[in-house]
Amino acid sequence: MQIQATDIIATMQSMSDPQQARHLMRFFKTSPGQYGEGDQFLGIKVPHIRLVVKEARHHVTLDQIAVLLHSPWHEVRLCGFLLLVEEMRVALPKSRQAPTTGATRRQEIAYFYLRHTRCANNWDLVDMSCPKILGNWLIYPSPDGTPPDRQILYHLAQSRNLWEQRISIVTCWMLIRANQYDDALTISTMLLSHPHDLIHKAVGWMLREVGKRDMSVLQAYLTTHVSQMHRTTLRYAIEKMSPIERKYWMTR
Numbered sequence: 700m701q702i703q704a705t706d707i708i709a710t711m712q713s714m715s716d717p718q719q720a721r722h723l724m725r726f727f728k729t730s731p732g733q734y735g736e737g738d739q740f741l742g743i744k745v746p747h748i749r750l751v752v753k754e755a756r757h758h759v760t761l762d763q764i765a766v767l768l769h770s771p772w773h774e775v776r777l778c779g780f781l782l783l784v785e786e787m788r789v790a791l792p793k794s795r796q797a798p799t800t801g802a803t804r805r806q807e808i809a810y811f812y813l814r815h816t817r818c819a820n821n822w823d824l825v826d827m828s829c830p831k832i833l834g835n836w837l838i839y840p841s842p843d844g845t846p847p848d849r850q851i852l853y854h855l856a857q858s859r860n861l862w863e864q865r866i867s868i869v870t871c872w873m874l875i876r877a878n879q880y881d882d883a884l885t886i887s888t889m890l891l892s893h894p895h896d897l898i899h900k901a902v903g904w905m906l907r908e909v910g911k912r913d914m915s916v917l918q919a920y921l922t923t924h925v926s927q928m929h930r931t932t933l934r935y936a937i938e939k940m941s942p943i944e945r946k947y948w949m950t951r
Contacts, residue, residue, distance in 0.1 A: 701758055701759070701760060701763075702755045702758040702763070703763055704759070704766035704767050705766075707751060707755055707767060707775070708767070708770065708772075708775055710751060711741060711748075711751060711772070711774060711778065712741060712772075714741065715741040715742050716742035716743065717742055718742065719740075719743070719744065720742030721742075723773070724738070724740055727773070727821055727823070734821070734861065734895075735821050738820070738821065739772055739773065740772065740774065741772050741773075741775070742774075748778050749781065751778055752781045752785065755782060757785065759782050761786075761807075761808075761811050764779045764782050764783055764786075764811075765779075765815065766779075767779030767782070768815045768818040773821065776818055776819075776820075776824060777823065777824055780818075780827060780832075783808060783811070783812060783828065783832055784828060786804075786808050787808050787831060787832050787836070788831070788835075790808060791805070791835060791839065798840050799839075799841075799842060799844055801839075802840060802841055803842045805835070805839060806836070806841060806847070808836070809832060809836035809847070812828070812832045813833075813851065816860075816866055817860065817863070819866065820862050822862075822865065822897055822901075824862075825865045826869055829866045829870045830869060830870055831873070833852075833870040834870045834872060834873025834874060837849055837852075837870070837874060838873060838877050838879075849882055852867045852882055852886060853867070853886070855867035855870075856889045861897065861898070864893065865897060865901050867886050867890075868883070868886050868887065868901045868902055869905070871905050872905060872908060875905065875908045875909055875912060876908075876912075878912060878913075880909050880912075880913070883906075884906075884909070884916075884920055887905060887906055887920075890902050891927050891929070899931040899935075900931060900935055902932050902935075902936075903931060903932040903935025903936045904935050906932070906935070906936035907935055907936050907937075907938055910937075910939060917936065921936065921937075921951075925948060925951045933948060933949065934949075
């Protein structure tokens with residue numbers, strides 16, 4: 700049985716909480732001039748959104764997910780992205796299957812996501828979607844057995860859109876978890892001079908993830924780039940180091 704976007708939206712509207720909505724509007728910086736300017740909230744907490752996703756997953760077509768992604772309501776867009784995460788999850792090959800199993804569906808989902816990146820217009824929408832959608836797509840082979848083209852990450856990094864730039868670096872989380880660091884390090888370098896705090900934090904976060912898996916790689920990167928790094932980026936990157944190590948890098 701297919702579930703329509705209108706039914707999901709009606710369900711979520713019935714869950715609205717005006718007081719929580721006001722809190723979320725402040726938290727996600729929706730005032731004039733802030734990064735989330737003009738966004739609208741129903742006031743639904745993420746665990747409750749996940750319950751809606753759990754009930755609807757695998758019963759919503761991509762066309763209907765697109766309706767959710769274009770909703771003015773932040774939580775409805777998040778629901779759409781989480782449904783897309785679920786679609787990618789079931790398209791991943793199982794442990795005994797060939798790596799190309801589900802490749803056509805993964806490609807369809809990834810391309811769909813790339814057509815709707817502008818709908819992920821706040822950091823939570825980016826962070827909860829791109830690693831498990833684009834990241835998983837990039838790790839596994841395409842239908843013809845070749846690796847997907849990672850140039851899309853560099854295209855996003857060069858975008859003038861803040862959220863697409865954040866997608867480019869946060870997607871690398873899944874690559875880092877697969878012990879593939881090169882793209883994360885290269886994109887980090889591309890974004891080191893970025894003016895926005897949300898990019899400083901994202902780059903530092905990904906560098907920290909590299910260090911958690913191979914501290915020598917992070918140390919080598921810092922040796923070359925520490926003088927170019929925003930202090931926020933550096934603090935995030937060295938967070939898991941010892942106090943002595945953190946002091947060393949902060950005084951370089």
